[in-house]
Amino acid sequence: xxxxxxxxxxxxxxxxxxxxxxxxxxxxxxxxxxxxxxxxxxxxxxxxxxxxxxxxxxxxxxxxxxxxxxxxxxxxxxxxxxxxxxxxxxxxxxxxxxxxxxxxxxxxxxxxxxxxxxxxxxxxxxxxxxxxxxxxxxxxxxxxxxxxxxxxxxxxxxxxxxxxxxxxxxxxxxxxxxxxxxxxxxxxxxxxxxxxxxxxxxxxxxxxxxxxxxxxxxxxxxxxxxxxxxxxxxxxxxxxxxxxxxxxxxxxxxxxxxxxxxxxxxxxxxxxxxxxxxxxxxxxxxxxxxxxxxxxxxxxxxxxxxxxxxxxxxxxxxxxxxxxxxxxxxxxxxxxxxxxxxxxx
Amino acid sequence: xxxxxxxxxxxxxxxxxxxxxxxxxxxxxxxxxxxxxxxxxxxxxxxxxxxxxxxxxxxxxxxxxxxxxxxxxxxxxxxxxxxxxxxxxxxxxxxxxxxxxxxxxxxxxxxxxxxxxxxxxxxxxxxxxxxxxxxxxxxxxxxxxxxxxxxxxxxxxxxxxxxxxxxxxxxxxxxxxxxxxxxxxxxxxxxxxxxxxxxxxxxxxxxxxxxxxxxxxxxxxxxxxxxxxxxxxxxxxxxxxxxxxxxxxxxxxxxxx
Amino acid sequence: xxxxxxxxxxxxxxxxxxxxxxxxxxxxxxxxxxxxxxxxxxxxxxxxxxxxxxxxxxxxxxxxxxxxxxxxxxxxxxxxxxxxxxxxxxxxxxxxxxxxxxxxxxxxxxxxxxxxxxxxxxxxxxxxxxxxxxxxxxxxxxxxxxxxxxxxxxxxxxxxxxxxxxxxxxxxxxxxxxxxxxxxxxxxxxxxxxxxxxxxxxxxxxxxxxxxxxxxxxxxxxxxxxxxxxxxxxxxxxxxxxxxxxxxxxxxxxxxxxxxxxxxxxxxxxxxxxxxxxxxxxxxxxxxxxxxxxxx
Numbered sequence: 039x040x041x042x043x044x045x046x047x048x049x050x051x052x053x054x055x056x057x058x059x060x061x062x063x064x065x066x067x068x069x070x071x072x073x074x075x076x077x078x079x080x081x082x083x084x085x086x087x088x089x090x091x092x093x094x095x096x097x098x099x100x101x102x103x104x105x106x107x108x109x110x111x112x113x114x115x116x117x118x119x120x121x122x123x124x125x126x127x128x129x130x131x132x133x134x135x136x137x138x139x140x141x142x143x144x145x146x147x148x149x150x151x152x153x154x155x156x157x158x159x160x161x162x163x164x165x166x167x168x169x170x171x172x173x174x175x176x177x178x179x180x181x182x183x184x185x186x187x188x189x190x191x192x193x194x195x196x197x198x199x200x201x202x203x204x205x206x207x208x209x210x211x212x213x214x215x216x217x218x219x220x221x222x223x224x225x226x227x228x229x230x231x232x233x234x235x236x237x238x239x240x241x242x243x244x245x246x247x248x249x250x251x252x253x254x255x256x257x258x259x260x261x262x263x264x265x266x267x268x269x270x271x272x273x274x275x276x277x278x279x280x281x282x283x284x285x286x287x288x289x290x291x292x293x294x295x296x297x298x299x300x301x302x303x304x305x306x307x308x309x310x311x312x313x314x315x316x317x318x319x320x321x322x323x324x325x326x327x328x329x330x331x332x333x334x335x336x337x338x339x340x341x342x343x344x345x346x347x348x349x350x351x352x353x354x355x356x357x358x359x360x361x362x363x364x365x366x367x368x369x370x371x372x373x374x375x376x377x378x379x380x381x382x383x
Numbered sequence: 384x385x386x387x388x389x390x391x392x393x394x395x396x397x398x399x400x401x402x403x404x405x406x407x408x409x410x411x412x413x414x415x416x417x418x419x420x421x422x423x424x425x426x427x428x429x430x431x432x433x434x435x436x437x438x439x440x441x442x443x444x445x446x447x448x449x450x451x452x453x454x455x456x457x458x459x460x461x462x463x464x465x466x467x468x469x470x471x472x473x474x475x476x477x478x479x480x481x482x483x484x485x486x487x488x489x490x491x492x493x494x495x496x497x498x499x500x501x502x503x504x505x506x507x508x509x510x511x512x513x514x515x516x517x518x519x520x521x522x523x524x525x526x527x528x529x530x531x532x533x534x535x536x537x538x539x540x541x542x543x544x545x546x547x548x549x550x551x552x553x554x555x556x557x558x559x560x561x562x563x564x565x566x567x568x569x570x571x572x573x574x575x576x577x578x579x580x581x582x583x584x585x586x587x588x589x590x591x592x593x594x595x596x597x598x599x600x601x602x603x604x605x606x607x608x609x610x611x612x613x614x615x616x617x618x619x620x621x622x623x624x625x626x627x628x629x630x631x632x633x634x635x636x637x638x639x640x
Numbered sequence: 641x642x643x644x645x646x647x648x649x650x651x652x653x654x655x656x657x658x659x660x661x662x663x664x665x666x667x668x669x670x671x672x673x674x675x676x677x678x679x680x681x682x683x684x685x686x687x688x689x690x691x692x693x694x695x696x697x698x699x700x701x702x703x704x705x706x707x708x709x710x711x712x713x714x715x716x717x718x719x720x721x722x723x724x725x726x727x728x729x730x731x732x733x734x735x736x737x738x739x740x741x742x743x744x745x746x747x748x749x750x751x752x753x754x755x756x757x758x759x760x761x762x763x764x765x766x767x768x769x770x771x772x773x774x775x776x777x778x779x780x781x782x783x784x785x786x787x788x789x790x791x792x793x794x795x796x797x798x799x800x801x802x803x804x805x806x807x808x809x810x811x812x813x814x815x816x817x818x819x820x821x822x823x824x825x826x827x828x829x830x831x832x833x834x835x836x837x838x839x840x841x842x843x844x845x846x847x848x849x850x851x852x853x854x855x856x857x858x859x860x861x862x863x864x865x866x867x868x869x870x871x872x873x874x875x876x877x878x879x880x881x882x883x884x885x886x887x888x889x890x891x892x893x894x895x896x897x898x899x900x901x902x903x904x905x906x907x908x909x910x911x912x913x914x915x916x917x918x919x920x921x922x923x924x925x926x927x928x929x930x931x932x933x934x935x936x
Contacts, residue, residue, distance in 0.1 A: 071604040076439060092439075093596065094604040100900040106694070110510045110592045195800070201886045203903075242803050243886025246606075251885075254780045256802060368693070371903035375889065376715040379722070382887035387846045391740040398741050401814070402763045405774035408784065409766070412777065465670045472663040482925050483674040489867055490920055491875015493895045494913040498681035501910075505684055521677045529864075533826060578761065582768055585878070602767050618766040625765045629758045 065090045065305045068101060069116040070292065071246075073165070075325045082312055088305055096246060097202075105130075105297055113300040114309060119291045122161050123154040124362040131160040132296040138307040141314030144334040152291065152359060161293035162310050163331035165265075165322070168357060169205060169288040170348070171281045172249075172267040177258040184284040185209050188259055189236040198251040198260035201243035203374035204360065204367065205288065209261065210236065212286040221363045226370055230377065237381035252278070268327035268348035280348035282355035289357035291331070323349075406622065413615035430616040440601060440617060447598040450512065451580040454519040458576040461520065462527025463569055467561070470535040485529070487522040495522065496589030503590065510592035518590045519580045526579070527572030534568035682917055688910035699907055707911035716894060716912075723890040726805075726880075727873040730812040731820075734869050735862065737813065738820035742861070743854075745821075746828025747836070757825070760818055772811055772882050779807055779883075803885030811883040812873050819872075820865035827861025863927055871920055891916065 067074065071094035079090045093112070095101045098121045104110060117125065125131050136142060142162065149163045150156065173182050177196075182188060188197060199206060208218050210229035242251045248262040249270050261283075270278040294313065296306045312318060319335035327349045330336050336344070344350055363370070416425035434440065465484065469477050487495055499518045508514060542564070546556040562569075584599040591600060602614050657663075692702035710716065745756045763771065778784045779802040786798040801807060831854070839853035840846060855862070877892030891912065898909030 091596075093592070095900075097901060099904050102904065103900050103906070201881075240887070241885055251803075254782060256781050256800075365693070368903050368905050368908075371897060371901070371905075372715060375719070375894065375897070378887070378889060379715070379718050382884075382889065387840070388744070391744045394737075394740045395744050398737060398817070399759065402760070402817075404778065405771050405814075406763050406766065408777055409770055409774040412774075461670060461673060464666065468663065468667050468670070472657055472667075474663070474667065478925075478928070480671065480674060482921065482928065483678045484670070486678055486917075486921060486924065489871040489924065490917060491872055491892055491895075493875055493877065493892050493899075494685075494917060495681075497895070497899055497906075497909060497913060498685040498917075499677070501684045501688060502677070502681040517677060521673070524673075537830070574761075578765060582764070582766075584767075584769065599767055599769065602769055606769055606773065614767075614770055618770050621766055622762065626762060629755075629762070633755060633758075 063087070063089055065302055065309055066111065066113045066300075067092045067309070068104070068112040068114065069094060071096055073116060073292070073322075073326060075322060078313075078318055078321055081318070082309065085312075086308065088308075090309075111299055111301055112297055113302045113306040115295055115297050116164060116292055117161070117295055118360070119152065119154040119293070120360040120362045122293060122295060124364070125295070125297075126155065126160050127362065130298050132298055132300060132303060133159050134162065134296065134310075135307060138304075139311050139314065141311050144314050144316060144319075144332045146331055146333045149291065149331050153361065154291075154359065155293070161295040162314065163291050163293045164313065165326065165328040166289065166291045166331050167264040167328040168282060168351065168355075169200065169261060169290070170264060170267065170351075171283055172252060172260050172262050172270060172348075173279045173281065174252060174258045174277060175279050176277055182259065182279075182281055185213050185261070186285075188261060188283075189239055191239070193259055194239045195241045196258040197240045198242040198244060198248050198257040198262065199240055200248065200262060201245045203371045204363075205261075206233070206236075206374060207370050208288060208360070209283070209285075212283070217286060218288065218358050218360045221361070221366055221370075223366065223369060226366065226373060230373060233373070233377040234381070237377050240381070243378075263328075264348045264351075265326050265328040268346050271346055271348055272327065272342075280351070282351055282357070284356065286356045286358060289359055291359060409615045410619045410622070413612055413619045415612050415615075430611075430613040431620075433613050434616050434620070437613065440598070440613070443596045443598045443601040444617070446512075446595055447581055450515050450519060450595075450597060451577050453512075453516045454523055454580040455573050455576045457516065457520045458524035458527050459569055459573050462524040462572055462576075463531050463565065465524070466528045466531035466535055467565075470532065470538075485525045488525040490522075492522075492583075492585035496586040499586065500589040510590060511595050514590045514592075515587055515595060515597070518586050519583060522586070523576040523579050526575040527569065530568040530572035530575070531565055534565055538564065682914070685910045685917070686914050688907055689914045691907045691910075693905045693907050704907075707908045708915075710908050711911050711915050719889055719894055720891055722888075723874050723892075726809065726812065726888075726890065727870050729809055730816060730873045731866055731870040733809070733813050734817050734820040735865065738817050738865070739824055739855075739862075742821045742824035743828050746825045746831070747833075753829075757822075760821055764818055768815060769878070769882075771814070772879055775807070775811055775814070775883060776802060779810075802883065803887065805884065805888060807883040808880045808888050811879040812876065815876075815879060816869040816873055819868040823864035823868065824858060824861040826864075827858040831857055867924065867927060871923070875916070 065088050067079075067090055069092065074092060076092075079092060083089060093110075095104065098118050101115060101117065102121065102125075105112065105115065122131070136158075139162065142158070145158075145163055149166070150158060155161050171182055171185075171188055178193075180187075207226060207229050208221075210232040211217070211220070211225055213232060214225075214228060216225050241257050242248070242260075244251060247266070248260055249266040251257045252260055252262075252270060253273070264280065267278065267280040271280065294310050296303060300306060313322070314332060316332060316334035316338055319330055319332040320338040323330045323335060323339060323343065327343065327346060329349055330339070413430055414426050414428070416427045416429075468474075469481070474480070495518070499514075499521070503510065503514050538561075542560060543556055546560045547553065551559065582599055583597070584603055587597050587600055588603075591597060598617075602617075605611055605614060688699055689707050690703055690705070691699040692704050692706070694700045741760070745753060745760075748756060776783075780786070781798040781800065781802070783802070785801065786795075789795045790798065835857070836854060839849040842849075874890070875892040875895075877890060877896050880888040880890055881893065895909045895912050897903045898905045898912070
C-alpha cells in the first residue's frame with residue numbers, strides 16, 4: 039500500500055515537473071514585424087534555453103484582432119501607447135511585477151507620467167519614435183517646416199505618407215489647431231476639406247516601408263516613421279533631412295506588455311528584464327534606429343547614431359501621444375477611405 | 384492554318400517573356416551585393432550562404448513543406464473519392480454539394496481566412512498545423528476533384544464492366560483499373576494543390592499560430608522591412624529545385640511511356 | 641435511363657446508379673467537410689454580420705442592421721464598383737492574352753505539351769509577394785524598364801509606371817493568367833482534331849472558324865477560367881497595395897481594414913464578406929446550371 043502511494047506520488051511529481059519544464063521552454067512573442075532583431079532572440083535562447091516563437095503583425099489593430107479572437111495565446115505583445123490605454127481599460131493586460139524587473143531603472147524619467155500608463159503598471163517602453171517629414175534635399179530646396187509645406191501643388195505626385203487613417207487625420211487636425219486629445223466627431227469631419235486638398239497630391243501610401251519610395255526616387259518628400267527616416271540618413275547621409283512639423287507631431291511609445299491569458303508570465307518578465315539590459319537595448323537600436331527610452335543604452339551608442347536627427351531630434355518640438363478614441367476609429371477610417379477613393383483612381 | 388499557328392506561337396512567346404521577366408530579375412538580384420535590393424551594386428554569393436544559417440527561414444520552409452504535403456495527401460483522397468462517388472452514384476444533392484465544394488476555390492482569400500478563423504475560435508480549436516491544413520485542404524481539394532471529374536467524364540463504362548466480368552472484385556477494379564486511368568488527373572490536381580498550399584499567404588495568416596509559421600508568412604513579415612536579397616535567394620533555390628524536378632520527371636516519363 | 645450532368649464536364653454513359661446506404665456512407669466525409677468548413681464558417685460570418693463591434697474591435701451580442709446599411713453606403717459602393725471594373729478588365733485581358741497560349745499548348749505535339757504547361761506553372765512556384773516586388777524593381781522610376789527606355793533614347797524622362805492603375809492591372813493579369821490558361825487548355829485538349837481541321841479547312845477563314853466553332857466548343861474551359869479569374873481578383877488586396885502605392889483601394893482592402901486595420905469593425909467586415917459570398921454562390925450556381933443545361 040505504501041509502495042503504491044509512493045509510486046503514485048513519484049509519478050505525479052515527475053508529471054508535474056515535466057509539465058513545468060515544458061512550460062518554461064517557450065515564449066510566444068507577438069510583436070511588430072520589424073522590431074525585434076533575431077540576434078537578440080537567439081542570444082536570449084542561448085542564455086536561458088527558452089525557445090522564442092516570434093509572430094509578427096503590421097498594425098496594432100491586426101494584433102488586437104488576433105488577440106481578441108482568442109484563437110492563439112501570446113505571452114508578450116508590443117502595443118502602441120493608445121492601444122495600451124484601451125486594453126488597460128478593458129482589463130486585457132496583466133499588471134507587471136516591478137520586483138521582477140530590476141532593470142526598469144534604466145528607462146528615462148520622461149517616460150513615466152505619460153497619460154496612457156503613468157506608473158508603468160502594464161507596460162515597459164520598448165522604443166519611442168515620432169512621425170515626421172523626411173525630405174530629399176537634393177530635389178526640394180525650399181525650407182520645409184510643417185505639413186502645409188509638404189502638401190503643396192509643387193509636390194503633386196511626389197509625396198509618400200503612411201497608410202494609416204488615424205495618423206493622416208490627426209495631422210490634418212493639427213493644422214486646424216486640434217491635438218490628438220481632441221478627437222471628436224465634429225473635429226474629424228472638419229478635416230474633410232483639408233484631406234480633399236492633400237490626398238490627391240499623394241503618390242504612395244505605405245506604412246510598412248515608406249523609405250523605399252524615397253530611396254527609389256519615386257517621391258521627394260514624405261511623412262513617415264522616424265526610424266525609417268533614420269535609416270535614410272544612415273544610408274544616404276546629407277541627402278535626406280528629417281523635420282518635425284511645427285503644427286505638432288505624433289510621438290509614439292511602443293511598449294512590451296503581457297496580455298491576459300498568457301501562459302508563461304514569469305518567462306515574459308524574464309524577457310522584459312533582458313530587453314532592458316543596456317547592451318541588449320543597444321543592439322535593438324542599431325537595427326532599428328528609433329529613439330531608445332533606455333538612457334543607459336543611449337550612452338553605449340556611437341556618436342553618429344546619437345547625432346542622427348531622426349532618431350534623436352534636436353530642440354524642443356511639439357510632440358503628443360495618441361489617445362484611445364474608441365468607436366470614433368471607425369469614423370476616422372470611413373472618412374479616410376472615402377477621401378482616398380475620391381482622390382485616387 | 385499555319386498562319387494562325389504562327390501568330391499564336393509568337394504571341395505565346397511574348398507571354399512567356401512576360402511571365403519570366405520578374406523571375407529573371409529576382410534571380411539576378413539574389414546575387415546583388417546591396418542589402419536594400421534597389422540598385423545593383425555588385426555580385427555576391429553571400430545571401431545563399433546566409434540562407435544556410437538562417438534557422439528561422441529553414442524552420443518555416445520545413446513547416447510549409449509539411450503543411451503542403453499533408454494538404455495534398457488529404458486533398459487527393461477527398462477529391463478523388465468525391466469525384467468518383469459523384470460520377471458513380473446519382474445523388475439528389477449533387478448540385479448543391481458541388482457548389483459548396485467549389486465555392487472556396489473562388490471566394491476571395493480574405494473572406495475565407497476570416498470565416499475560418501471565426502469558426503475555429505467558436506469551436507475552440509487551437510491554431511496550429513491542424514487548422515492550417517484544414518484551411519488549405521478546403522480550397523485545394525476542389526482542384527483535385529475538378530481534374531478527376533473531367534477525366535472521369537471521358538471514362539468508358541465498359542472498361543469497369545469488363546474488369547468485373549473478368550473476375551476482379553470491385554476493390555480490385557477500382558485500384559487496378561480506375562486509379563491508373565485517373566492517375567494523370569490525380570497528379571495534376573495534386574501538383575496544383577501542392578503549389579497553392581506552398582505559396583498560400585492570406586488564409587494562412589488568419590489560421591496559423593506563432594509556432595507554425597509558414598514560409599510565405601515569414602517572407603511577408605520580412606518584406607515589410609525591405610526586400611532582403613536572401614528572400615530572392617530562397618525563391619531562386621525554389622525555382623531551381625522545381626525546374627530540376629520537372630526535368631527529371633519528364634526524362635523518366637519519356638523513358639517509360 | 642435518365643442521365644444527369646455532374647459539372648462542367650458532362651457525365652457520359654448510363655452507369656450512374658442510385659446510391660444505396662454504402663453510397664451515402666462513402667460520401668459522408670465529403671458532406672462533413674462541406675458542412676464543417678464551408679457552411680459553418682459562412683453561417684458564423686452571417687451571424688457576426690448582425691452583431692455590433694466591441695470596444696476593441698471584437699463582437700458583442702447586440703443585434704443590428706447597421707453593418708448592412710454600411711455595405712450599401714456610397715462611400716463603400718464606389719469601391720465595390722471600382723473593384724468590379726478592375727476585375728472585369730483583368731478577366732478580359734487574361735482571356736484575350738491567355739486563349740492563344742492555351743490553344744497552342746492544347747493542340748501542340750504531345751511531346752511538348754507537358755513541358756509547355758510546366759513552363760507556365762514554374763513562375764508560380766515562387767512566392768507571389770516576391771514576384772510582385774520584382775515588378776516594382778522593373779517598373780519604378782529608376783527601374784529596369786525606364787533605364788532601358790532612357791538608354792534607347794525613346795523617352796527623355798522616366799515614365800511614371802509604378803503606383804498607377806496600369807501597374808495594378810499588370811500585376812493582376814500576371815497573377816491570374818495561369819488560372820485562365822489551364823482550364824481553357826483542358827477544354828482545347830479534348831477537342832476533336834478532325835472537327836477543328838474541318839472548321840479551318842472549309843474555306844470559312846480562321847476568324848469565323850474560331851468564333852463559330854472552336855471558341856464555342858471550348859466554352860466550358862472559358863467559363864471556368866472566367867470564374868477563376870474574375871471572382872478571386874475581386875478580393876485581392878496585396879497586389880494593388882504594392883503596385884498601386886496603396887492608392888487603389890478595393891473591396892479586399894476594406895474587408896482587411898475592418899478586421900486587421902484601423903477600423904476595428906469585425907461585424908462590418910463580416911457583412912461585406914457575407915454579401916460577397918452570397919453573390920459568388922449565386923453566380924457560380926447560375927453558371928453551373930447553364931453549363932449543365934448546355935451539355936445534358
